[in-house]
Amino acid sequence: MKSSDHLAWQDKDVTVGAYGILRFVHRLSFNVSLVGQALRDHGARLFWSVFLLFAAALPGTLNGQTADQVRSVQNIFQPIGAPAEAVYRTSVLVLLICLGIFVIVGGLLLYAVVRYRRRTTDDDSTEPPQVYGSTAIELAWTVPPILIVVVLALATARTVGEIKNAKFTGDPLEIRIVGHRFWWELHYPKYNITTANEIHVPVSYLSAPRPIEMTLASADVVHGFWVPELSGKEWLVPGRDNKWWIQPSSLGIYLGNCTVLCGLQHANMLIRVVVESPEDFDKWVTREQRPPTFDPNVEEGRKAFLANTCGSCHTIEGTTANGIFGPDLTHFMSRQTLGAGVAPNDDKNLRSWLRDPQVLKPGCLMPDMKLDKQEVEQIVAYLKTLN
Amino acid sequence: MPNGTIITDAGAELVPARPGEERGTLTGWVQDLVYTVDHKKLGMLYIGTGLFFFVLAGIMALLIRAQLAFPNGHVVTPQEFNYMITMHGTVMIFWVAMPIVFGMINYLVPLMIGARDMAFPRLNAFSFWLTFFSGFLLFFSFVAGPGLYGAGSAPDAAWFAIAPLTSPAFSKGHSIDFWSLSVLVSGIGSVTGAINIMVTIICYRTKGMTLHRMPLFVWLALVTMFLVVVFLPPLSAAQIMLTLERYLGATFFRAEAGGSAILWQHFFWIFGHPEVYILVLPAFGVISEVVPVFSRKPIFGYPMMVAASILIGFISAGVWAHHMFTVGMNSFGVTFFAMATLAISVPTGIKIFNWLATMYGGKIRLELPMLFAIAFLFQFLIAGLTGIMLGVAPFDWQLNDSYFVIAHFHYVIVGGILYGVFAFFYYWYPKAFGRMLDKKLGLWHFWLFTIGFHLTFDPQHFAGILGMPRRIYTYQPGRGWDLWNLISTIGAFVQAAGVVCFTINLLWSAWKGKIAGDDPWDAWTLEWATTSPPPDYNFEQLPEVRSRRPLWDLKHPEDPDWKFE
Numbered sequence: 010m011k012s013s014d015h016l017a018w019q020d021k022d023v024t025v026g027a028y029g030i031l032r033f034v035h036r037l038s039f040n041v042s043l044v045g046q047a048l049r050d051h052g053a054r055l056f057w058s059v060f061l062l063f064a065a066a067l068p069g070t071l072n073g074q075t076a077d078q079v080r081s082v083q084n085i086f087q088p089i090g091a092p093a094e095a096v097y098r099t100s101v102l103v104l105l106i107c108l109g110i111f112v113i114v115g116g117l118l119l120y121a122v123v124r125y126r127r128r129t130t131d132d133d134s135t136e137p138p139q140v141y142g143s144t145a146i147e148l149a150w151t152v153p154p155i156l157i158v159v160v161l162a163l164a165t166a167r168t169v170g171e172i173k174n175a176k177f178t179g180d181p182l183e184i185r186i187v188g189h190r191f192w193w194e195l196h197y198p199k200y201n202i203t204t205a206n207e208i209h210v211p212v213s214y215l216s217a218p219r220p221i222e223m224t225l226a227s228a229d230v231v232h233g234f235w236v237p238e239l240s241g242k243e244w245l246v247p248g249r250d251n252k253w254w255i256q257p258s259s260l261g262i263y264l265g266n267c268t269v270l271c272g273l274q275h276a277n278m279l280i281r282v283v284v285e286s287p288e289d290f291d292k293w294v295t296r297e298q299r300p301p302t303f304d305p306n307v308e309e310g311r312k313a314f315l316a317n318t319c320g321s322c323h324t325i326e327g328t329t330a331n332g333i334f335g336p337d338l339t340h341f342m343s344r345q346t347l348g349a350g351v352a353p354n355d356d357k358n359l360r361s362w363l364r365d366p367q368v369l370k371p372g373c374l375m376p377d378m379k380l381d382k383q384e385v386e387q388i389v390a391y392l393k394t395l396n
Numbered sequence: 397m398p399n400g401t402i403i404t405d406a407g408a409e410l411v412p413a414r415p416g417e418e419r420g421t422l423t424g425w426v427q428d429l430v431y432t433v434d435h436k437k438l439g440m441l442y443i444g445t446g447l448f449f450f451v452l453a454g455i456m457a458l459l460i461r462a463q464l465a466f467p468n469g470h471v472v473t474p475q476e477f478n479y480m481i482t483m484h485g486t487v488m489i490f491w492v493a494m495p496i497v498f499g500m501i502n503y504l505v506p507l508m509i510g511a512r513d514m515a516f517p518r519l520n521a522f523s524f525w526l527t528f529f530s531g532f533l534l535f536f537s538f539v540a541g542p543g544l545y546g547a548g549s550a551p552d553a554a555w556f557a558i559a560p561l562t563s564p565a566f567s568k569g570h571s572i573d574f575w576s577l578s579v580l581v582s583g584i585g586s587v588t589g590a591i592n593i594m595v596t597i598i599c600y601r602t603k604g605m606t607l608h609r610m611p612l613f614v615w616l617a618l619v620t621m622f623l624v625v626v627f628l629p630p631l632s633a634a635q636i637m638l639t640l641e642r643y644l645g646a647t648f649f650r651a652e653a654g655g656s657a658i659l660w661q662h663f664f665w666i667f668g669h670p671e672v673y674i675l676v677l678p679a680f681g682v683i684s685e686v687v688p689v690f691s692r693k694p695i696f697g698y699p700m701m702v703a704a705s706i707l708i709g710f711i712s713a714g715v716w717a718h719h720m721f722t723v724g725m726n727s728f729g730v731t732f733f734a735m736a737t738l739a740i741s742v743p744t745g746i747k748i749f750n751w752l753a754t755m756y757g758g759k760i761r762l763e764l765p766m767l768f769a770i771a772f773l774f775q776f777l778i779a780g781l782t783g784i785m786l787g788v789a790p791f792d793w794q795l796n797d798s799y800f801v802i803a804h805f806h807y808v809i810v811g812g813i814l815y816g817v818f819a820f821f822y823y824w825y826p827k828a829f830g831r832m833l834d835k836k837l838g839l840w841h842f843w844l845f846t847i848g849f850h851l852t853f854d855p856q857h858f859a860g861i862l863g864m865p866r867r868i869y870t871y872q873p874g875r876g877w878d879l880w881n882l883i884s885t886i887g888a889f890v891q892a893a894g895v896v897c898f899t900i901n902l903l904w905s906a907w908k909g910k911i912a913g914d915d916p917w918d919a920w921t922l923e924w925a926t927t928s929p930p931p932d933y934n935f936e937q938l939p940e941v942r943s944r945r946p947l948w949d950l951k952h953p954e955d956p957d958w959k960f961e
Contacts, residue, residue, distance in 0.1 A: 082876035083863035085794040096790040103788045107781040114748065114777055121755040122770055125691070126762055136952075137759050141960055142697035146753070147746070154745040161788055162735045168790040169734070173727035225724075230561045231657055233722065233797055237863040241793020244723045246658060247560060248651025251724035264875065268722075268797035268865040270481075270554045271561065273474040276868035372474050 079262040083237040089263070089284075090213060091220070091256040092172045092240040099168040106157060175254065181222040182210060188225070188232030188245035188267070191274040191373050192336055192349040202297045203324070205336030206349045207281045211290035213256045219287075225251040233268030236282050242268050257284040264350075273372025279350025293343070301327045301339050302394055310391025313384045322375070325395065335375060341395040348373065359389050433517035434932060438524050439503030440828065445528050446496035447899075452535075453487040454895065456480045458888055461852075465885035467873040477869035478552035483534075485555025486575065490582050491531040493675045493813060498527070498589050500678055500820055501617045503828065505593060507923035507930060508611045510602025510938045515595040519588055526585030530578045537574030551575035554867060556668060557638070559649035559660035564642055573642060580635040583628045590624035593617060602922075604941030608702075609961075611921045611944070612695060615702050616681035619709045623670045623677075626713070631667035634660065658723055665716035672808065673712045677705060679816025680747060683769050686819050687751050689919045690766035691758030694945060694957065697750045704743035704750075711740045721792045730789045737787035744780055748773065763917070764838040765823035768815045771846055775811030779804060782857070799880075800860025803853045810849060818845075821902070826916045830928040831909030837901040845894030851887025855880035920945035 088097040127133075185196040186208075195204050213219045225234055227245040234253065235242035243253040257263070267278035285293065311328065314320070320330025326339045344354055348370045352358040361368055363385045366375040380388070429441060460480050463471040472480065502520065506513055514520045537550050551571045553561040562572045597618045601610070610618075638660075640646035647653035649660045688695045695701060717725065717733040725733075751773060760766065782804040786792045795801060818841075825833050859880040864871065871877055915924040924947055926935050939946050943957035 081874050084876075085861050085863070096794055099788060100785070100791045100794070103785050103791055107784055111777065111781055114752070115774065117752050118755075118770070118773055118777070121752055122760060122762075125755060125758050125760050127759045131759060136692050137757055139694055139955070139957075139960075140696065140753075140757060141694055142700070142750075142753075144697075144700075147697045147700050147750070150749050151742065151746055154742045158738045158742055161738050161784065165734045165738070165788045165790065166731045169727045169730050172790065173730065230566055231558055233865070235797070235863070235865065237794065241790065242722050242797060243793070246651075246723060248656060249658070249724060265863065266865045266868065270478070270558055270867040272566070273478065276474070276870050 077262065078260075079264065080238065081264050083264060085237045087238055089238045089261075090240075090258040091218070092175070092254060093238060095168050095171050096241055099164050102164055103161065106161065110157075172254075175220070177220045177222065177254075179213075179218040179220060181220045181254075183222050183224070184208065184210075185224045185226065186234065186245070188227040188229075188234075188271070188278075189334075190229050190272050191267075191278045191370070193278070193280060194228070194336070197294075197297075200294050200298060202294065203337045204297060204340065205344070206279075206346065207283055207344050209283045209285060209290060209293045210255070210257060211287045212260055212284050213258050215258070217287075218256060220254050220256045223253045223255070225253055230271045231269045232271050232278070234265070234280065235268045236263045236265030236280055238263055239265075239282060244269060255282075257282070260284050260286065262345075274370055277349060277351040277370055277373075279346075281346065281350060296343060296396070297340050299340075301325060302396055303327065304394040307387070307391040307394050310387035310389070313380075313387045314391055317378055317380065317384065317388075319378075319388075338392065338395060341392050343396065356389065356393075359392065360385055363388055433513075433521045435502050435506050435514045435517065435520060436828070436930065438520050439499045439501075441524055442495045442499030442502055442527070444499075445524075445531065446492050446494075446499060447902075449487050449491040449495070449531055451895075451899075453484050453492055454892065456484040456487075458892060460484060461885040461888040463869060464871075464881050466882065467871050467878055469870055472869070474869045475552065478554075478867075479550035481867055482551045482554055482557075482575070486534065486551065486579070487531070488809070489555065489671065489675075490579055491527070491534070493809065494582065494586060495527055496817055497620070497675055497678045498523070498586070500682070500817070501593055501620070502589075504824065504923065505596060505614055505617055506600070507827075507926070507934060508614050508921050509597065509600060509605050510922050510935060510941065511596060511600040512934055514592050515600055516592045519592050523585045523589035523592065526588070527582050530581035530585065533581065534574055534578035537571045556664050557660070559638075559657045560651070562638060562642075562660075563650050565650075573639065576635040576638045576642075580632055580639075583632040583635070586624050587628050587632075590621040590628075594621045594625070597621075602938055602941060604946075605922075608699070609941060609944045612684035612698070612701055612705075613678075613681035616677045616684070616705055619705045620674050620677045623674050623709055623712065627667050627670040627674070630663055634663035634667075637663070658720070661720050661723060662716070665719045668719065669716040670712045672805075673708060675813050676808065676816075677708070679772070679813045680705070682816045682820045682823070683751060683772055685921065686765045686769045686823050687754050689823075689917055690761045690763060690769070691755045692761070693754055693758045694948075695750065696753035696756075697746075698944060700746060701750055704746045707743040708740060711736060711743070715740060718787060718789075718792070721789045722796050734787055734789040734792075738784065741780060741784055741787070748777065748780075763822070764833070764835060764842065765819045765917075767839075767842050768819035768822065771842075772812060772815040772819065775807055775815065775849075779807035779812055782807065795860060797866055798860035799856045799864045799866060802866050803856035803860060806853045806856075810853070818842075818898070821898075823917065824923075825902075825905070826912030827923055827928045827930070829906050829909070830912055831905050832912050832916060833905045834901050834909060837897050837904070841894050841897040841901060843894075844897060845891055848887045848890030848892070848894055851890060852884050853887070855883045855887075859884075915947070918951075920948040922946060925950075 085093075086097065086100070088094040183198055185198060187194040187196075193206050193208075195206070195208060196202070210221050211219050223234070225243055225245040226249070227247040229247065231247070232245040233242050234245060236255070239255040239257050240253065243251050245251065261284055263282040263284065265280035265282065267275055267280075269275075271278065314325075315329060320328065320332055322332035322335035324331050324333065324337045324339065330338075342354070346352065347354050347358050347362055348366065351370045352362075358369065363378075363380060365377040366373055367377055429437060432438060459472055460477065463469045463477055502514070505511075549569055549571045551557070551574065553567060553572060553575075557572070557575065560566060562576075597610075597614055637646065637648045641648055641650065647655040649655045649657055651657060684695055684701065714736045715733060717729065718737040721730055721733070782800070786795055786801065786804060822833055822838060825831075859877050862876045862880075864875070864877045871881075912928050914926065914928055917924070922935075922938065922941070923930070925939050939950050943949055943961050945957050949956040949958060
């Protein structure tokens with residue numbers, strides 16, 4: 010075992026005693042949660058009626074969705090699929106408790122200030138009765154916070170276990186996600202697909218759940234993976250494989266961001282998760298597995314691409330381009346965006362990108378290749394054939 | 397005759413003892429500040445340093461907000477944005493909050509315990525000058541950071557320097573070295589200062605000032621200084637490791653050579669979380685002094701308040717990994733740290749209840765220190781509640797690294813700690829300068845800053861809930877963040893207007909403020925028993941200390957505290 014693993018609290022480090030206690034807590038928390046369940050389910054509605062006042066002000070949060078609809082406004086309180094929903098249920102419990110505490114303590118504070126403020130009619134020569142404390146009262150008001158903490162701790166333990174130690178039903182789809190400075194490398198080992206930035210996954214139906222098991226790794230610095238409506242976030246740490254999962258139950262395109270500062274273009278390291286029907290997903294898989302098209306009409310573009318050493322960083326299957334520092338371009342046109350979501354993948358942006366990537370994404374690691382206008386046109390034409 | 401001392405014809409009048417020093421001139425004044433080992437002057441130097449860097453880091457915050465006001469902003473470049481966020485965070489913590497904390501404690505502790513000065517006055521000056529110059533060392537990186545590559549650089553790896561972004565491969569030039577060395581130097585200054593304050597509190601209390609009669613501010617200072625001594629060294633160790641990595645090929649934090657980026661996170665947060673308490677406990681101390689005096693009642697449940705403070709200190713040692721719920725810990729690690737984090741809300745809750753109970757049945761004078769204290773209580777309550785949300789690990793998976801976290805810790809640091817500091821200024825300024833701060837300007841300051849604060853940070857909660865991650869220099873329109881960011885930026889400038897009122901007030905009142913007298917608030921702790929400002933030797937004569945409120949006993953001989961404690 011590496012020393013780094015030890016410091017990161019890997020499984021075996023917890024002593025047997027602590028393990029036993031925590032197991033007990035896990036079991037206990039299930040019982041507590043039965044009582045809490047009703048509160049949570051109704052509480053959710055109660056919470057929303059208050060909170061929706063704010064949420065309603067947010068444009069476009071409550072749309073229904075279809076497969077090609079981009080849900081650009083994400084909201085952690087609109088969970089889609091298992092892990093996000095589990096988090097949501099706990100969140101609502103916490104929010105309700107906190108709201109209660111806020112109303113009570115805030116109310117007491119307001120009452121104290123208003124009721125006991127000095128009035129102009131007051132006689133300043135006398136002091137109010139001097140009260141030094143009361144052990145009984147103090148002990149009494151220590152109890153409710155402790156009880157609240159116990160409830161929250163149990164709810165936490167339960168949800169953490171539920172998500173971190175999930176036993177998957179159905180056939181999980183494995184995806185390996187490698188964070189690079191400012192883009193995401195994606196592998197579907199079972200299908201032998203390599204792509205980038207846009208994660209295609211099949212939707213989970215209640216009758217046929219399809220958990221997506223993600224292995225998160227990093228090629229350089231620390232990154233963070235977060236698509237708020239699908240699940241919480243998890244870091245991509247160099248030298249580690251972190252496990253994370255989603256199980257989206259609704260069609261649509263979900264947006265997310267890198268959440269850990271990774272350099273100049275941390276802001277434009279965007280994630281798109283395309284949740285499709287199983288049939289569409291199969292079509293996408295077939296398309297990605299297909300060998301790349303070879304269009305003789307764009308021979309000049311291909312030559313220009315290879316001659317300008319693009320292949321040192323990018324891979325296009327079937328050519329000598331086999332670099333791994335940049336996104337795989339074999340099925341480039343299957344992607345909706347350029348530069349990890351910085352701009353839509355259209356002619357205009359593609360030209361701009363090829364002329365100088367630093368215009369659209371200043372600080373990205375792809376240098377200005379100083380291509381002349383003709384080369385740009387040729388390479389654009391070539392890239393557009395990579396379906 | 398000892399050097400330079402002259403006895404005039406008129407009698408025993410002292411003229412400056414040090415050659416070259418002339419009182420009443422600018423050079424004499426500067427010399428006085430540079431040579432001084434007086435805890436009051438050093439305290440004010442600390443606070444002055446803090447305020448100076450506060451203005452610099454505040455301007456950076458305004459730049460950050462200006463950049464984020466609208467989607468696709470172009471106020472600063474991505475590189476400049478990363479400089480700004482790193483410098484803003486680092487400076488605000490290490491050269492604003494820390495010096496002000498040390499300044500408050502330096503000024504007040506000897507006065508409150510009836511001592512003539514600190515235990516080690518020269519060490520005190522040493523600690524201050526380390527803090528002072530380390531700040532300039534950090535800012536020097538703007539000039540010298542890139543080494544030979546050109547000018548105009550600064551650290552850009554965020555305030556907790558997320559390894560391996562700090563390793564030579566990802567951070568060229570010297571800006572990270574300036575960061576780690578200046579933090580290291582300021583850390584040494586903090587530890588020496590903390591030892592000094594601990595020794596002073598333990599050994600230099602006046603006759604009758606037993607531990608259980610110490611003002612709560614002094615108790616909280618003592619707990620805080622323990623935390624500094626225990627938790628600053630891990631950070632210093634980490635800085636040394638980082639420097640070794642950058643210059644001698646060590647590989648503590650680099651995975652490709654067997655290190656671990658998570659190791660840095662552990663080292664940083666073992667310091668980083670107790671640091672929050674290092675900053676907030678002195679603010680608790682201020683509130684614990686202000687609330688009783690302006691409610692005209694003794695603090696409710698003094699022993700419980702002390703116990704809660706100590707408990708907070710202890711528990712804070714075991715919660716650091718709640719900053720790391722998303723790094724890939726297993727379920728047991730996550731659960732353990734979540735429980736420890738939730739547990740800390742119990743003693744904190746006790747404190748809030750006791751402050752409220754102190755106000756109950758009192759005659760609350762809504763003077764400026766009390767206004768800030770009440771706002772502190774309200775905002776700290778919210779900060780605590782969002783803290784509970786973040787402590788519940790699954791919720792944290794959603795909220796961590798988002799603008800919700802930004803809103804949460806600014807609620808703690810601005811809404812809590814800074815309001816405590818403002819209360820400190822309005823309450824003790826008359827003691828330090830002999831003049832009251834102007835009430836009208838103070839009210840402008842209070843309302844502008846409070847409205848600005850809520851405009852800035854309340855919307856950030858919503859931006860975070862809608863998925864806005866922290867530390868992004870720009871965002872695309874249509875993600876639901878535009879409105880919240882715009883409000884937030886407007887609020888930042890309203891806050892700045894409040895700070896301008898405050899600054900004018902500080903300067904103007906020292907010159908023209910109403911004469912305060914020795915005890916303007918009719919207060920009860922020892923510092924009000926001496927003149928305003930206090931003489932170099934602090935006290936001519938100390939009142940007898942027989943209770944926690946010696947001046948109350950003096951003013952109410954018919955109903956003294958010591959009969960009841």
